[in-house]
Amino acid sequence: MTIEPIRHLVVLCHPRSGSFNHQIAATYCESVRACGQVACLRDLYAVRFDPILEYIGEGPELATLDDLREIRRCDVLTFIYPIWFGLPPAMIKGYVDRVLGGGFKPDRDHPRAAKPLLAGVDMLGITTSASTDAWLAEQGQLIALREGFDHYLGTVFQMASTRHLHIDAVVEGLDKLYAEEQLERVREAAKEICATALHAAHRDEMSRLLGKTAAAPHARSPGPEHPCDA
Numbered sequence: 001m002t003i004e005p006i007r008h009l010v011v012l013c014h015p016r017s018g019s020f021n022h023q024i025a026a027t028y029c030e031s032v033r034a035c036g037q038v039a040c041l042r043d044l045y046a047v048r049f050d051p052i053l054e055y056i057g058e059g060p061e062l063a064t065l066d067d068l069r070e071i072r073r074c075d076v077l078t079f080i081y082p083i084w085f086g087l088p089p090a091m092i093k094g095y096v097d098r099v100l101g102g103g104f105k106p107d108r109d110h111p112r113a114a115k116p117l118l119a120g121v122d123m124l125g126i127t128t129s130a131s132t133d134a135w136l137a138e139q140g141q142l143i144a145l146r147e148g149f150d151h152y153l154g155t156v157f158q159m160a161s162t163r164h165l166h167i168d169a170v171v172e173g174l175d176k177l178y179a180e181e182q183l184e185r186v187r188e189a190a191k192e193i194c195a196t197a198l199h200a201a202h203r204d205e206m207s208r209l210l211g212k213t214a215a216a217p218h219a220r221s222p223g224p225e226h227p228c229d230a
Contacts, residue, residue, distance in 0.1 A: 003205050006037040006197045009074035013044045013081040013092050020170050020179065024126055025080050027183045031190035037197070040070060044091050051094020067099040068117070075197045076122045077159075082170075083129040086141045088149060100157065118157040120200070124193050125150050125163070126186065128170040142166060160200065165189045 010029060014021035022043075029039035071077070081092050100118065127145070129136060136142045146164050154162035167182045 003201045006075045006194070006201055007073050008032050008037060008039045008076040008078055008193075008197075009070050010039055010041045010078045010080065011044065011092070011095060012041060013079075013089050013095075015045050017046070020174060021080055021082060021128060023179070023183065024128070024167070024186050027186045028078065028080070028126070028190050031187045032194060035191060035194040035198075037194055040074070042067070042070065044095060049091060049095065051091045051098070053094065053097045064099050064102055067095075068102055071099060071117050074121060075201070076124065076193055077118065078124045078126065078193075080126045081128075083127050083131075083136075083141070083145065083166075086139070086144070088127075088145075096153065100153070116157040118159050120158070120160050122160050122193055122197055122200075123150065123154060123162045124165070124189065126165045126167070126189070128167045130171050131168065133166065133168045136166075136168065161196065163189070163193065 008029075010025055012021065012025045016022075025041060025043075029041055032039040079088075079092060081088055087093075125146075133142065150162040150164050153159070165185060167185070169178075170182075
């Protein structure tokens with residue numbers, strides 16, 4: 001039984017190169033590759049991603065076609081970003097609007113996407129904040145973020161699962177021991193979602209071989225060669 005390599009699209013959003021969020025992204029990608037899976041990093045600031053959605057009628061914008069190609073190929077979508085004022089950065093929201101929502105037509109009676117690109121995909125959100133978990137919980141921010149962002153996207157785009165790992169008290173001069181403890185949490189989260197994706201891939205391949213389904217729930221587009229394939 002041959003299974004195509006499982007692909008993780010890692011969307012990173014932080015304005016300062018060398019930030020703790022960048023360390024998280026590097027650690028996550030290393031852990032994914034150590035599991036024998038593929039990690040493709042999309043650093044939104046590094047590529048100067050434009051979050052502004054322009055009205056062009058139906059269909060996705062040409063500027064987002066490369067991003068859409070990677071979305072079609074991924075089995076796991078991972079967002080890594082800081083929480084600012086209780087919300088994801090505007091660039092993350094712009095990515096959702098322009099890329100995930102490319103060609104999506106909302107309907108009052110059928111709010112879910114008719115043919116979602118992310119159907120069957122697992123999503124993981126890894127966030128950081130200077131505030132502590134206790135303070136954020138007191139304000140209801142963590143629940144609001146998970147319900148209003150993770151769960152909502154998972155429902156609308158019919159994803160297989162959504163998970164969230166939050167790392168609090170991330171400030172300048174972060175204690176090295178604390179930082180390493182949190183990076184170990186990232187490694188564990190990566191291993192867990194790798195195992196989930198691998199299990200799903202085996203299940204879908206077995207279903208295909210046994211003739212139970214015509215295709216896997218998330219039929220990936222092979223697409224052209226991409227630097228992330230290296």
